[in-house]
Amino acid sequence: MSYWQSLATYNKIGFHRFGVSPRQMSVESSEIDLLNTLDPQAITAIHNRYYPEVYRFARFRVSDEVIAEDIAGDVFMHLLDAVHNSRGPYTNLRGWLLRTTANIVNDHFRKIYNRPKEDSSEILENSSDLYLSQSDPVVISDQAERNQLLQLAIDKLTSAQKLVITLRFGNRFSLEETAQLMGKKANTIKALQYRALAALRQKLGSDLL
């Protein structure tokens, strides 16, 4: 992907390139300097610091933890390759990592949509007629299916809505942190979050809730 394409995608999915505080920027700049040397210690430090955020982002969006682990691993591989080819982040390392995660998750869903679809309503109809304990494998499986449907519904939101839901709920970022990453004001994030949840409610319908 070219620089301009990636910049366009960056803006399209809602991350703001300059949405970092000056202090954070200087910390991330020194991290990027170290990363450019491909020093193992620097790489380990960066990996350990950002891996949980990247993993949570991915895990929130995909149903399978193995897939989430693969996605998180791929993000850091992309980072190394980008740094090696001088196309890596310049200022906002965290934003770059989360943006790349969002892109890889989107690719994952694109692959899912290309597969033949299952009829989800049938699964829900069968399970809702029975009373089962929470530890019952059927209930666990049913819960997993519901989560998957919820994740698919989230994926059908707009890019900005998906992002605000993931950052706020998946990564537990505060309004201010989310606003910084997306380059928007906190109040805008509040409104965006409300609209995202309303849209999600509409997509899910009453059966799932």
Next chain:
Amino acid sequence: MNQRHLDAFDKCMELLEAGIPLEDCFIKYPDLEPEMREILKTAKKVMDLRDEQVPIEAINRSRIKLLSRAKLLVSGKQNTSVFGVQWFIKPIRRIVNGFSRLSPLAGRLVLVSGITGVLILFSSGLVITSAKSLPGDSLYPVKRAVEDISVHLVPNSETRSVYEINYSQQRVEEVKRLIELKRIQRISFEGILESISSTSWIISGIPVNINATTTIVNGPGGTQFFEPGSAVEVEGITNVQGWVVANEIHLREYQYIGMVEKIFTKYWQISGIKFIITSGTQIDIGIQEGDDVTVLVRSEDSGLHALAILHDVHPNVTPIMPQPNLTTPMSSQVPESNIEEDHQITGDLDEISGKYWIVSGQIIYVVGGTHISDGINIGDSISVVYRVELNGSYTAIEIEKIDNDEHPEEYRPRETPESGDESDSQETSTVTINVDDERGESTYTPEHQETPEATEEHQAIP
């Protein structure tokens, strides 16, 4: 949805995050319950989706993969840096990264500007250096390519024509320079045939040796022949004796007189010969099939191009003489109302032919009624009163010899060495060094070229 609504929703979200039941939130904001209940329920579901735990095994696996990948990249980097251009790229990358910290766009702009600057400097230097190159030099193809590009980039056809004439003149200068340097080189140039003898011709001041192997290509059907004033193209080799040994000479521009047989959009057939018509072809109004016309022809690789098709109203038609520095008015510049008016030209007499004289590069036809003062020789400064014919040719009315003292202020005579024997009318001296005062440039032509045909014709003039 107002600000209070949003703040209330945010507050409820915080309560939900803290594990407080939804109903407690609605106690605080009872009026918003109908609208927010379902959305908050959705928010709770989304919160439940969250998985806080990050498997430590996953972190370790990822780190190991990452470090092995880094090791691979580092080893690859070292290999490429030995033979590659890392020593050059690294400082540039540092500069770009420095700017990128301020703004990523600035970094890219710096990189693009830098590369563009280097390219411009490099290409400008190359173009400037190549401008002085001669045929056979390594940069000569660059010079020719730049010329071709500049000709193609000119939008105006008149300007393009000026460019082409200038470049054609440069080819002549290059050949002269090669002769001066006594270099043996295959060359090709266009010029004006100044004199003809059995073994050598003078073309734009360059002596061209004609031998048994030289191919001389006449006009279509062999009907057009070489005569002084013709535009010709020479292909040959320069030698150390100061000549060009011609392999082939062909007429480049000449006149062709014939009858129009067929008129098509792209070409005309005139007495059995096809002439290509372009947007630049000047065609006299009213020419029809069956008319006798004079065609000003330019021979190109693609065929015979008609530069102009004129009514054959004058028995003599001026041969085409592309002279970029002409001081006399061109036929196209003469308004129709002035066609019948007399004009005057002063200059050096370059050539005397049976039908015309060449005065400072301009051909002027001499007819029976032309008054010619006595004692005029080649090289003399003369004044010619002439009229412009309908077909653009010049016909002399009166020719007088003028002394240098009588030259008008704007006239600057050329420095012309005198012939070794002034009384010998059979040997004429062509210009040895022409100094153009305005341009300060000198051109070289060999001395004492015999032009018996010209002299004979001179004597034949009444």
